[in-house]
Amino acid sequence: MNILLTGGAGFIATHTCVELISAGHDVVIVDNYVNSQPEAVRRVEELTGRTIPHYEADVCDRAAMDRIFSEHAIDAVIHFAGLKAVGESVAQPLRYYRNNLDSALTLCETMAAHGVKRLVFSSSATVYGVPDEVPLREDMFCKGCTNPYGWTKYMIEKILMGVAQADPSWSVVLLRYFNPVGAHESGRIGENPNGLPNNLMPFITKVAAGQLPHLNVFGDDYNTHDGTGVRDYIHVVDLARGHVDACAYAAGHSGCEIINLGTGVGYSVLDMVQAFERVNGVKVPYVIGPRRPGDVDACFADPAKAKRLLGWEAKKTLEDMCRDAWRWQCMNPNGYTT
Numbered sequence: 063m064n065i066l067l068t069g070g071a072g073f074i075a076t077h078t079c080v081e082l083i084s085a086g087h088d089v090v091i092v093d094n095y096v097n098s099q100p101e102a103v104r105r106v107e108e109l110t111g112r113t114i115p116h117y118e119a120d121v122c123d124r125a126a127m128d129r130i131f132s133e134h135a136i137d138a139v140i141h142f143a144g145l146k147a148v149g150e151s152v153a154q155p156l157r158y159y160r161n162n163l164d165s166a167l168t169l170c171e172t173m174a175a176h177g178v179k180r181l182v183f184s185s186s187a188t189v190y191g192v193p194d195e196v197p198l199r200e201d202m203f204c205k206g207c208t209n210p211y212g213w214t215k216y217m218i219e220k221i222l223m224g225v226a227q228a229d230p231s232w233s234v235v236l237l238r239y240f241n242p243v244g245a246h247e248s249g250r251i252g253e254n255p256n257g258l259p260n261n262l263m264p265f266i267t268k269v270a271a272g273q274l275p276h277l278n279v280f281g282d283d284y285n286t287h288d289g290t291g292v293r294d295y296i297h298v299v300d301l302a303r304g305h306v307d308a309c310a311y312a313a314g315h316s317g318c319e320i321i322n323l324g325t326g327v328g329y330s331v332l333d334m335v336q337a338f339e340r341v342n343g344v345k346v347p348y349v350i351g352p353r354r355p356g357d358v359d360a361c362f363a364d365p366a367k368a369k370r371l372l373g374w375e376a377k378k379t380l381e382d383m384c385r386d387a388w389r390w391q392c393m394n395p396n397g398y399t400t
């Protein structure tokens with residue numbers, strides 16, 4: 063298949079590009095580089111030995127999107143593009159709603175106009191909100207999100223469910239990611255947050271590298287085995303493989319499916335710190351601080367549906383996640399900026 067990746071220069075998308083190409087697919091990338099760098103695409107080309115058609119454009123720009131669909135026979139789209147910083151979304155709700163909803167709507171309208179009806183969407187476990195119980199199953203009722211970023215994911219899911227319901231020739235897969243970490247084992251592509259990282263693993267790697275003095279552990283009084291928050295960390299290469307399987311599924315089915323991509327295993331913040339220190343032989347100094355607003359005790363997936371529908375399951379270990387995240391950090395101390 064020829065697959066268009068919106069936001070194709072981002073963390074999960076670049077890893078997905080590599081896996082799609084190694085599974086025999088062709089890819090086209092569109093990215094406005096608002097939170098990513100062209101160098102990431104160049105590295106994917108280097109890893110795959112392929113020239114990848116890529117466009118610097120905003121998915122909200124209908125004329126630019128029409129041009130891409132006219133110049134390439136696209137079979138399916140993976141919609142990664144979107145603003146994704148939780149704290150920023152609380153401070154700038156209108157920007158988040160405008161950008162994330164407009165881009166999803168423009169993409170669907172462009173796809174419909176060009177007769178492309180297979181879509182895989184980057185959703186998030188954030189749509190489960192504050193869960194009543196774990197593990198989280200796709201059929202559980204979502205009681206509401208804790209921030210505008212989460213609501214944009216929730217609303218786009220609803221929009222896409224409506225699109226698939228109205229026209230049964232659409233095939234939509236909503237992938238709810240848990241906590242993607244790690245990097246490609248080559249050390250050439252990885253996560254490249256802008257400024258101070260919000261998420262745990264990139265923060266740990268910057269502390270281990272001495273770029274930040276210590277990790278702030280957000281609360282040690284949660285209802286978990288050691289009091290720190292428990293999450294379902296998944297290696298980004300496993301996650302990327304899930305997209306390859308989701309594209310294959312979308313090609314053979316119609317309708318709309320929600321699918322968790324997680325390991326089903328939860329680790330606490332301190333589990334992650336200890337594993338990182340042990341695997342990489344480095345120190346990660348930390349300070350216990352107050353809870354971060356909006357955080358929940360524990361969040362991990364029931365991954366059974368992904369296994370049943372896609373034949374997919376996570377294969378990489380916590381050691382792989384820690385080792386690959388550290389390799390990426392050591393080989394690229396300033397990310398994609400040389």
Ligand code: UD1
Pocket residue numbers: 148186187188208212240241242260261262263265277278279280281290291292293331354356357
């Ligand atoms: C967050 C977002 C989620 C988003 C995901 C992307 C919220 C409520 N959720 O998930 O919507 O899809 O990122 O990966 O913000 N922690 C620390 N110190 C730090 C950073 C994190 O102790 O400096 C702890 C957190 O309290 C949490 C765990 O580490 O228990 C994971 O945090 P994080 O990596 O930010 O992910 P989530 O909050 O699960």
